[in-house]
Amino acid sequence: MPLAVRFRVRYFETDQMGVVHHAVYFVWFEHLRTEYFRELGAPYGELEAGGVFFPVIESGCRYLDGARYDGEVEISGWLREPRGARVRIDYRAAQKGRVCAEGFTVHARTDASGRPGRIPPELFEKMMAAASPPGEGPGEAGS
Amino acid sequence: MPLAVRFRVRYFETDQMGVVHHAVYFVWFEHLRTEYFRELGAPYGELEAGGVFFPVIESGCRYLDGARYDGEVEISGWLREPRGARVRIDYRAAQKGRVCAEGFTVHARTDASGRPGRIPPELFEKMMAAASPPGEGPGEAGS
Amino acid sequence: MPLAVRFRVRYFETDQMGVVHHAVYFVWFEHLRTEYFRELGAPYGELEAGGVFFPVIESGCRYLDGARYDGEVEISGWLREPRGARVRIDYRAAQKGRVCAEGFTVHARTDASGRPGRIPPELFEKMMAAASPPGEGPGEAGS
Amino acid sequence: MPLAVRFRVRYFETDQMGVVHHAVYFVWFEHLRTEYFRELGAPYGELEAGGVFFPVIESGCRYLDGARYDGEVEISGWLREPRGARVRIDYRAAQKGRVCAEGFTVHARTDASGRPGRIPPELFEKMMAAASPPGEGPGEAGS
Numbered sequence: 382m383p384l385a386v387r388f389r390v391r392y393f394e395t396d397q398m399g400v401v402h403h404a405v406y407f408v409w410f411e412h413l414r415t416e417y418f419r420e421l422g423a424p425y426g427e428l429e430a431g432g433v434f435f436p437v438i439e440s441g442c443r444y445l446d447g448a449r450y451d452g453e454v455e456i457s458g459w460l461r462e463p464r465g466a467r468v469r470i471d472y473r474a475a476q477k478g479r480v481c482a483e484g485f486t487v488h489a490r491t492d493a494s495g496r497p498g499r500i501p502p503e504l505f506e507k508m509m510a511a512a513s514p515p516g517e518g519p520g521e522a523g524s
Numbered sequence: 525m526p527l528a529v530r531f532r533v534r535y536f537e538t539d540q541m542g543v544v545h546h547a548v549y550f551v552w553f554e555h556l557r558t559e560y561f562r563e564l565g566a567p568y569g570e571l572e573a574g575g576v577f578f579p580v581i582e583s584g585c586r587y588l589d590g591a592r593y594d595g596e597v598e599i600s601g602w603l604r605e606p607r608g609a610r611v612r613i614d615y616r617a618a619q620k621g622r623v624c625a626e627g628f629t630v631h632a633r634t635d636a637s638g639r640p641g642r643i644p645p646e647l648f649e650k651m652m653a654a655a656s657p658p659g660e661g662p663g664e665a666g667s
Numbered sequence: 668m669p670l671a672v673r674f675r676v677r678y679f680e681t682d683q684m685g686v687v688h689h690a691v692y693f694v695w696f697e698h699l700r701t702e703y704f705r706e707l708g709a710p711y712g713e714l715e716a717g718g719v720f721f722p723v724i725e726s727g728c729r730y731l732d733g734a735r736y737d738g739e740v741e742i743s744g745w746l747r748e749p750r751g752a753r754v755r756i757d758y759r760a761a762q763k764g765r766v767c768a769e770g771f772t773v774h775a776r777t778d779a780s781g782r783p784g785r786i787p788p789e790l791f792e793k794m795m796a797a798a799s800p801p802g803e804g805p806g807e808a809g810s
Numbered sequence: 811m812p813l814a815v816r817f818r819v820r821y822f823e824t825d826q827m828g829v830v831h832h833a834v835y836f837v838w839f840e841h842l843r844t845e846y847f848r849e850l851g852a853p854y855g856e857l858e859a860g861g862v863f864f865p866v867i868e869s870g871c872r873y874l875d876g877a878r879y880d881g882e883v884e885i886s887g888w889l890r891e892p893r894g895a896r897v898r899i900d901y902r903a904a905q906k907g908r909v910c911a912e913g914f915t916v917h918a919r920t921d922a923s924g925r926p927g928r929i930p931p932e933l934f935e936k937m938m939a940a941a942s943p944p945g946e947g948p949g950e951a952g953s
Contacts, residue, residue: 397681403866404836437832441870540824550690584727
């Protein structure tokens, strides 16, 4: 089940090339991710308060067309089935029907001090239920 | 006539003190400002395309209580009557009923190369009509 | 005794106006501040580890001339005598001899949970010894 | 020929997990890239002024260990031989001998409006001469 959020590009997010800086897409992907955890019934702030962290261990993005100031962007996200203590999310950023970028992040479950741990079973089940099949959305199946 | 926007705090906007970094409030004030220009019927992107820029020439902020990740913040803005080619906006950032910060920005109308110029009369009129009186909202009257 | 740091403007720090975004100056002032604490023999990271925090409670800046990508900027800072548990620093950002901005921050000493506390006496003494007189550097005397 | 730059982590660059936010590494890689172009005798600002742009078309990063506030980081970069109008750079970020992250960016040569174009022959030659062989530094050979 993909999820999408919409918001307008901030002036701060542009650079002198006149489009959104490439690092900003990862901030937007994180914005989607926060909403995804809330949608799963496990707000990320509450997870952290309970000692469950999901730091990014890998990220990637392909940039297709620059997003522009003040235009509304739509960030869509596809959660993939967790494997052990890792989970991957694929993202697409679009503006006015144009795909601006497609990317992904991989997360490992850790505790506050960065030690790896299991994904809590209840959350694992929710993730399995919400996960999109590999062929759906951007991203390479199997990676 | 004050205007308000609401959005959730992004993880990127926090720092290791566990609250939003003080520089981020200026990004939020700018977010409100963009909506204010749209509300005036003069989207800032269109103004720039027409050679009308409003760079910040002065800014200030008092920090009262830290805004926290994922909580919704409300940014309110009070446009003040323009004086010549300058205009001031006062802002308040609040989260769950707590005032987090109050600040202001002053802008000068310039062209693309930074040369000062007049505020276009039509826009000036709209600003005069929308402006909040000095006693309303945060900010020091007369400054 | 003023202190100065020099570094080059990053591309990320520019916006579509072609100059450095106004919020970035506060990040630069913080960069100077970190060096100032180190110079005082009290690295800020060590202070935090010992429960001594100095969150920003007020900030302000006047923007005079836009700083540009890749050019070296010099940030100078003037620590003012602490008053009780508060301390003010004034800053100047310059590029190629042009003053780009002048600003200030005021800090309150707190503990990790944000409760006010005294500046540790040893640090207070170092700050008194390093402080610049009000007439030196930018900033309004007495504010 | 790899190149390296060193600077200290800024407070703004941390997030509430207490380490540097994952998006910031791309800002650091860009910092290295700017120095690389200067080292090649082709400062990026001058390239842009001459209509030669190298927007990022792909990026990726693996995060190994969190970089921390105030500690010095070293960013190393390995330019790869350009292929047609594209060029790849691999990066490593380390702090106190610990590798924090390894990443890459791929760039396409465009003009100011985003249209693809050839890498100017003189610059192409400089890049070929400076390029590191695939087996040197991080990154997958052949990707």
